[in-house]
Amino acid sequence: MNNIEKLLRKNKLQLDKLEVPDVLENRLRTALNNKSKRLSIARPLKIKAAVIFIFLILIGYNFNTLGFYAEKLIGYDKLMDSNLKKLNELGKGQTIGKTFTFKNGLTFTLDGIMLDDNRLLAFYTIKNSKGNIENELLEPLNIYFKGKLNDYRCLSSYGDVNDEKTEVKFTSTFDSPSFFDKDLVLNVICKNETGKISFTLDKNKAMGYSIKKILQKNIRTDDVNLRLEYICASPTTTVVKGKVKNILELAIDRIRGAKFSPNSLDIRLIADGKILEIQRAELSSNIDGVAFKYNFQPLPNNFKKLQIEFLGISSEHIINRNFKLEKDMLNENINIENKSIEIKKIYEANGNTYVTLATESDVILTKVNMLLDGKTVQLNKTTPENANKNSNIKTRTLEFIGTGNDLKLNVQRMLYRENYNKVVDVF
Numbered sequence: 001m002n003n004i005e006k007l008l009r010k011n012k013l014q015l016d017k018l019e020v021p022d023v024l025e026n027r028l029r030t031a032l033n034n035k036s037k038r039l040s041i042a043r044p045l046k047i048k049a050a051v052i053f054i055f056l057i058l059i060g061y062n063f064n065t066l067g068f069y070a071e072k073l074i075g076y077d078k079l080m081d082s083n084l085k086k087l088n089e090l091g092k093g094q095t096i097g098k099t100f101t102f103k104n105g106l107t108f109t110l111d112g113i114m115l116d117d118n119r120l121l122a123f124y125t126i127k128n129s130k131g132n133i134e135n136e137l138l139e140p141l142n143i144y145f146k147g148k149l150n151d152y153r154c155l156s157s158y159g160d161v162n163d164e165k166t167e168v169k170f171t172s173t174f175d176s177p178s179f180f181d182k183d184l185v186l187n188v189i190c191k192n193e194t195g196k197i198s199f200t201l202d203k204n205k206a207m208g209y210s211i212k213k214i215l216q217k218n219i220r221t222d223d224v225n226l227r228l229e230y231i232c233a234s235p236t237t238t239v240v241k242g243k244v245k246n247i248l249e250l251a252i253d254r255i256r257g258a259k260f261s262p263n264s265l266d267i268r269l270i271a272d273g274k275i276l277e278i279q280r281a282e283l284s285s286n287i288d289g290v291a292f293k294y295n296f297q298p299l300p301n302n303f304k305k306l307q308i309e310f311l312g313i314s315s316e317h318i319i320n321r322n323f324k325l326e327k328d329m330l331n332e333n334i335n336i337e338n339k340s341i342e343i344k345k346i347y348e349a350n351g352n353t354y355v356t357l358a359t360e361s362d363v364i365l366t367k368v369n370m371l372l373d374g375k376t377v378q379l380n381k382t383t384p385e386n387a388n389k390n391s392n393i394k395t396r397t398l399e400f401i402g403t404g405n406d407l408k409l410n411v412q413r414m415l416y417r418e419n420y421n422k423v424v425d426v427f
Helices: 002-017 024-032 037-069 082-089 245-256
Strands: 092-100 108-113 121-129 142-146 151-161 167-175 181-191 193-200 211-220 225-233 238-244 262-270 279-288 288-295 306-325 330-334 340-351 354-358 364-372 375-384 393-401 407-424
Touching: 024 245, 024 330, 082 108, 092 193, 092 245, 108 181, 142 167, 151 340, 167 364, 211 262, 211 407, 225 306, 262 279, 262 288, 306 330, 330 407, 340 407, 354 407
Parallel strands: none
Antiparallel strands: 092 108, 108 121, 121 167, 142 151, 142 181, 151 167, 181 193, 211 225, 225 238, 238 288, 262 306, 279 288, 306 407, 330 340, 340 354, 354 393, 364 375, 364 407, 375 393
């Protein structure tokens, strides 16, 4: 560039020294005056052409940069965690930018997606040109992707409304589409009207996975067998799948009288001693038993050790036992499945019977009746009392319609937690 500038300066000095003869100057002036007006139009056209040429050169030099920024999703910072923000800054999403307008005036714009082996994230905007968006979204939209082979339902969704209340941006999570489902149609159902947006997945934008492994590891306790079956780590999330027993084991337990139905599972994923945040947890029953699927935050780069800790499980147990109560009972304990339940008081009011009891926060009598002089009376309602935030004890009052002299509390089902705190190494 310096050599070019020196050459230009040298040529300028030479041009400045040139002297134009008077005769030549007059001839040129006469020729210009005699030219048609077409030349006066051609000159600005040439200038415009030159400007466009220069602009195209600039675009050529900066095409990659412009393309990079075009792939970034704009306006979703509030809906992205630090990891998604980083992926967005790197241009890892696929922009779509297609809109459907409903009859009520709502516009739905699919701004873009992020895709890896674990999930598909959809980023979309809903606008209301007529006013407050919240008035039009009193009922949640039914949204799903349809491929040639499968439908992909929304697993979770969260949004952010702008200050003017005219638009809301959403981020929704779906299962990752099948390898063969390249062409997708987003179906959005709003008040009996279905909007459709078609697009083709850009497989070059899919982020794949970093780790995918069949685990085949078991964590056994006296009454629970937790089977860790699969782990897949991708740029947006880390998925751990497994089962709590299987259908045969659950059936054998029921025959033996160990009535057990898992309700929630507490597990941790630990990388180099750091506990990874849970993004989503799912526990479901199927023909194979009780299956679980946990989504954790993405694994850190270059980790050395990965562990799964089984902290405990909350499950509903079939009890079917009667406990005799006395009307003058105060602060007396009954024991159910090694869990202490304190009967704080029993009283009658307005022709009804009330039992106030206290338990640990994880103990819930999920199905309970009262026998009043041999007659079974169902629980009418439960009234919780104001709990101390620093206490693990919850107090509530059970109301039964009617009164009697002979009282028996019939506990049919009870939910409680068992702690295990067992750790297995994954890597």
